[in-house]
Amino acid sequence: MSTLRTALTELVGVQHPVVQTGMGWVAGPRLVAGTANAGGLGILASATMTYTELESAITKTKTLTDKPFGVNIRADASDAPHRIDLLIRESVRVASFALAPKQELIAKLKAAGVVVIPSIGAAKHAKKVASWGADAVIVQGGEGGGHTGPVATTLLLPSVLDAVDIPVVAAGGFYDGRGLAAALAYGAAGVAMGTRFLLTQESTVPDSVKHEYLARGLQDTTVSRKVDGMPHRVLNTDLVNSLEHSGNMRGLVAAARNASKFKAMTGMKWSTLVKDGLAMKKSSDRTWQQIIMAANTPMLLKAGLVEGNTHAGVLASGQVVGLLDDLPTCKDLIDGIVADAIKRIDALGALRA
Amino acid sequence: MSTLRTALTELVGVQHPVVQTGMGWVAGPRLVAGTANAGGLGILASATMTYTELESAITKTKTLTDKPFGVNIRADASDAPHRIDLLIRESVRVASFALAPKQELIAKLKAAGVVVIPSIGAAKHAKKVASWGADAVIVQGGEGGGHTGPVATTLLLPSVLDAVDIPVVAAGGFYDGRGLAAALAYGAAGVAMGTRFLLTQESTVPDSVKHEYLARGLQDTTVSRKVDGMPHRVLNTDLVNSLEHSGNMRGLVAAARNASKFKAMTGMKWSTLVKDGLAMKKSSDRTWQQIIMAANTPMLLKAGLVEGNTHAGVLASGQVVGLLDDLPTCKDLIDGIVADAIKRIDALGALRA
Structure with a gap:
């Protein structure tokens, strides 16, 4: 199929400019491989794994896909350097960080050929990690799920794009082809989505919990x-x-x-x-x-x-949950998003007068 | 100059798909005429005017421009029918409403050739006014200024676009050409901006207050x-x-x-x-x-x-205030937005692979 070539697809070597974020407890081998096999960038969530679990998860993901994928690491974890060595040893393509890693860790990863993509929440943090050598950043607007800030994507995204020259991946509020086309119009190199990927066939979240989300x-x-x-x-x-x-x-x-x-x-x-x-x-x-x-x-x-206990548990979610009513496969999801984004882009050209 | 032809420009007969919203105390004849002369749709704020003041404001605006403009009316004001008669008598092109007007008032305006564009805050309200005959709607995401809801533009906008077939104008978080291109990518017919127009040369807000905004x-x-x-x-x-x-x-x-x-x-x-x-x-x-x-x-x-008393007063503002650092003329503003949106749209086409 035709696709969209952006700074992100070139940097990481994936087919489509669509990222599945490293959601704790959710982004395991099955979802990450599903995303990778569909041509997107899937990111394993290691913050909720022990070191040994991360080791197994990487091995498992590799048995399910031969495409590039990423691992998300809590930069402030005491064993972060150990995990980074693991990524290098396993030739994981992308290291993603919820908090900015130290400059020397970025340098080490880059020297080993790992692409470094921290998530940041403000233009000044984007500037900082860019000056430290990060290859790209993911920026999430306040409408996104999990840890999030007060500033909406429509403002946070352009503020970060203005602050750095490295590729910027837009998160917060994205779920379809219109959103991808809009993010690219802002100048982003792609979109990253959490809640949308949580609600897919490959997501291992219990069905009862998925339906709890779909009802919102x-x-x-x-x-x-x-x-x-x-x-x-x-x-x-x-x-x-x-x-x-x-x-x-x-x-x-x-x-x-x-x-x-x-x-x-x-x-x-x-x-x-x-x-x-x-x-x-x-x-x-x-x-x-x-x-x-x-x-x-x-x-x-x-x-x-994981346990499906919605009474005792907390269910991280973006506002986007209100617009989702299906559980597609990763392939149907990504194919649909890219095909629709291309249609939108073609339609935009026709507005010129 | 080249421009973008959308359902909004066709419906209202303006050159560019850019709307200046009817901000109370701010959107007077000078700002509205400045917008109109620059090819956008300016909307007079009548909610903070007496009937007589509105009468004078319309007359004054007509002396400053021969282009179409709009008037915003509080549909729940007791003299709303009286004001609507005034709009019809004065052949005002657009009637905008902060709250949905009654069905018979919409019908009356439309019969007289006035274009009816209510502002709405949710898909269900868009559906309602569309079924009552509204010609288009303006929808403002939570990042916008003044009265606003909790849902961000990235989600509210597509939810409204999915709900109605009439043109949808996007508001909340817009200020530049990237945003216009993104709004059009979502399928909107244009953007509406408040804070961005408050901070223009033609805006009559005291300079001291404008600088209070710019510092934020x-x-x-x-x-x-x-x-x-x-x-x-x-x-x-x-x-x-x-x-x-x-x-x-x-x-x-x-x-x-x-x-x-x-x-x-x-x-x-x-x-x-x-x-x-x-x-x-x-x-x-x-x-x-x-x-x-x-x-x-x-x-x-x-x-x-109006009085510039920022200690006693309240200053409505969108989050966008944090990204604004100039006071352009309406013409420079709109020309710049449209030219940049066109550049963005052309660049998008080049991403196809």
Whole structure:
């Protein structure tokens, strides 16, 4: 089929300028390989995997696809350098970061031929990582799911495009061919989508949870700071509403309990948790309470997205959930988006007078 | 110069698919004529004018331009039918509405050859006014200024485009040629902009206030319900911050005082204010307190936008304010937007592979 060649497709060597983001608990080998085989860039979420789990996930993904894919790493994790070595050893094509990695880690990855694409939330952060050698950035407008900022894509995207010369991938509010055409019109090199890929056949999120998402409307997400102290766009489930209206102490107690569970599950030592916490303290202005809350997020997301317990869990989601009503395969999704974007682009040319 | 021909330019008979919205206190004859003479669609804000002032404003605008322009009317104002007769008598090209007008008023305007373009905030409202005969709609995403909703343009716009067959004009987050190209890529018939036109040479907002806007960043607006009970995106001035943190009683007292001033200024009778309030009660689920707060808004906006008193006033603004750093003429603004949009559209064609 015909496609759209952009700075992203050239940089990464994928067929289509469409990225599946590294959603914690959601972006595993099956979804990533599904995206890769459909010609997009799939990104494994390693933040919710132990080192050993990441190792297996990379191996598994390689058995499912021979196309390039990426891995998302929490740059502030204490074993981030170890994970980066793994990516290099495994010749993973793209390293994606939720927080900007250190300059020397970027250099190491690039020297090994790994493409470095951090996610950033403001023009000044884009400038910083570009000056450190990042190959491209993903920027997510406030309408996007999970951790998100207050500025909408229509403004955040052009502000980042104006700030850097490297390719910019647009996220937040994208789900169809119109959106891809619009992102390219702004000058972006492609779109990245989370919620849209969560709601595909290849996504391993339990069916009951997928249907919970599909039933939601455009105003059924909320940005809560009660999950982990940072603004987080999630479905406004009963749990989230009750967190929003509870005092801080109740949230803190639940957070400590969940941090403890997360530790047990991942085999993390308390010393590691404290070390990660200290790194987090250093790289942000969060309070200790927020650090404990942060350890909370993975468990709350897991309860929802893996165990299908929507009463106990938190379901990260973009506003886009209100417009989605199907569960396509990755191939049907990406083919449809690209074909429609091309139609839109052709139609635009006809407006010239 | 070359331009872009869309359903909007055809419908209204303007050269460019660019609309200047009917901002209260801001969109007067000088700005509207400036927009019209530059080939865009300028809309007079009549909600903050008495009937007599509107009469003069239309006359004045006609002395400044022979191009088509529009008038924005509060459909729930008690003298709305009277104002509509005025528009028909004066052969005003476009009637715009902040709230959907009654079906018979739409019919009357259309029979007289006036183009009817209500602003709507959700797909279901677009459907309703389309079924009532509206010729087009303006839809504003949450990043836009003044009264606004929670859903961003990237999602609200396609949801409305999917809901109706009439032309849809996109608002919220637009200010340049990239945005126009993106809006057209979504399938919109053009863009409407408020804050961008407030910050032009022809805008009569005091220079000191314009510079207050220009100094603001992307995160310097806030959506407050404390101004009039409805979500209102404004610059986060000290006044707004103090309203946000004050109890309801303090806000209510200030509101009653301002409602009284507004009444005095516009020569409105208390009976009219109560009649308007009753109409508002009927057409929305606002409490009486919110109705009193609503009467508050015009005075707070006037203090800021007309009198230049940014300490006492409220300054409606889109998030876009963070990206604006100049005060162009309407002609330079619109010419630049259209020329750049055309460049973007041409560049898009080159991505096809």
